[in-house]
Amino acid sequence: MHIVDGALSNPVVIGGAVAAVGGLALGLRSLPLERIPAAGVLSASFFVASLIHVPIGPSSVHLILNGLAGLVLGWAAFPALFVGLLLQAVFFGFGGLTVLGVNTVNIALPAVLVGMAIRPLLARGSPLYGAIWGGIGGGLAIAATTLAVAFSLMLSGDEFVVAAKLVFFAHIPVMGIEAVLTGAAIFLARRVKPELFIDVKGRLA
């Protein structure tokens, strides 16, 4: 899902950077001092989760779980996922530097949107009901991220249209896996710590 330096056209790179700065500003505004430890520890756990390789047939995929990040963190998912991408680029060499803005928007914006739309539904009804909505959110976030990646490539040049389509179709199984995993994670969280998704003033997200 990481786009590398040199592939995108300048307007796309600059637009992505501007949008990422705007998203970071909005995300940081919803992050008072009290909530920084929670956001930081969760950001670290999503970083660790992205190192998990899940088998699929003879191959394996690594998790992104941006939908789950949005469901748990809300707007704070934007800076949290940005930090993860920054660390991956600098220390692991995944992605790039000038495309950091585009990559952040592609991964964090779907997370935030899914969080805003679906988070209120998670605390309702039985844990299974919450898990189903969580799964829908997890799948939607990856689908939106894939579409955003394809869209960034297509905006940069017609020569990427085929690659962009392939990126989308290749990620359909990943969407399914992320949906099941997110649903199961929400199910467990509802059983173990039901108050997690009930919005109380001063709590996370």
Added chain:
Amino acid sequence: MVYVLTERDSPSPDPLADRRPLRQVLVGLDPRLRICAAVVFAVTVVAFDTLWALAASLVVSLALLGLSGLALRQTLKRMLMMDSFIIFMLVLLPFTMPGTPIFSLWGLQASWEGVLRAVEIGLTANAVILAVMTLVGSMEPVTLGHALFSLKVPASLVHLLMFTIRYIDVLREEYQRLRIAMKLRGFRPGTNWHTYRSFGYLVGMMLVRAIERSERILAAMKCRGFTGRLVLLEEFRLRRADLAFAVVMGCVLLALILVEVAHGAY
């Protein structure tokens, strides 16, 4: 203990801070300067279009790698891993970009322009990511946070970065403990519902524990009167070596730009 981000055995400060061998020249430089140099280099290289300038940029990045004290083999391996992600897109390009045909494969025409574009992207991506890893990735993660703060990055974003850096290793250990517990109970991952559900529960458990951990952290920080001020443990100063590096880097960039202009269609 091996740390996730640095993959070194322990973050030991270098005792030879003033007398470094040539291989580690970059380590002694001001972290702020290294971050700025990486950004300027990346922006310049991304703007290049000619293969000569891009190839020269990759050579510059390799030279930086030689001066950074990073493990050569491991860093190059990471670079190749990134290549393995993008190789698919690069291989497609010759067939999807219109232009002068050079060869055909299974009835698909490959264009000369597409090959050039693919090589161009490959060179750019590798040159930039290698420079970023050698200039910025060679510093301690915590130093990166402090340097970003002195470069006027908002304090709350730096706090978030520092917390993430601090807890990645803690949570990775927790993850490994949970995986061992699963293994002991006979869990073997495969392509099935049980595997995906178990991994989901694993992630969910990590989240619940992370939230509870963060509550304890907040309580401990409040107890010590944390106000959100970042205390910088070291003061960054530009030394003579930093200025020398800035001048050399400036000249190198200028030379690269000249190569680009000389070979470009201007």
